[in-house]
Amino acid sequence: MDVSDIPVPRNDDNFEFEALIVRKNGEAVLLDGNWLPSDPVKGEYYAIGSGKQYALAALVLGKSAKESVEVAAKLDVWTGGTVTAITH
Known part of the structure; x- marks a missing residue:
């Protein structure tokens, strides 16, 4: 966008x-929350949310984005729900 x-x-x-x-x-x-976009994000991997550290670790270990969120949901009490992957 x-x-x-x-x-x-x-x-x-x-x-x-x-x-x-x-x-x-x-x-x-x-x-x-401040409604101002950051400078461009740099790096091979990036994650947001409460379980981002777990998701980043899973990405570094070769998991897909969907699998990484599923790992975060298992380890972080604030991450959960259905994981849906959208590709384009």
């Missing part, structure tokens, strides 16, 4: 979030 596609918060929006946005050119930026 383009930076111009990022939703603008209303004055009454008060919540915390974290998102990884991949632009059309493959560059990724981190977006969090």
Whole structure:
């Protein structure tokens, strides 16, 4: 997505979030509660959320992105639910 596609918060929006946005050119930026995109994310692997350390370790060990989230869900009490992988 383009930076111009990022939703603008209303004055009454008060919540915390974290998102990884991949632009059309493959560059990724981190977006969090301050609504300002980060500089481009550098590195072979990147993860967000409470179980990110577990997911990153699984990625380094050769697991797929889906498998890495499943590992994080087993080890992190705040990670859970159904894991769905979307590719394009």
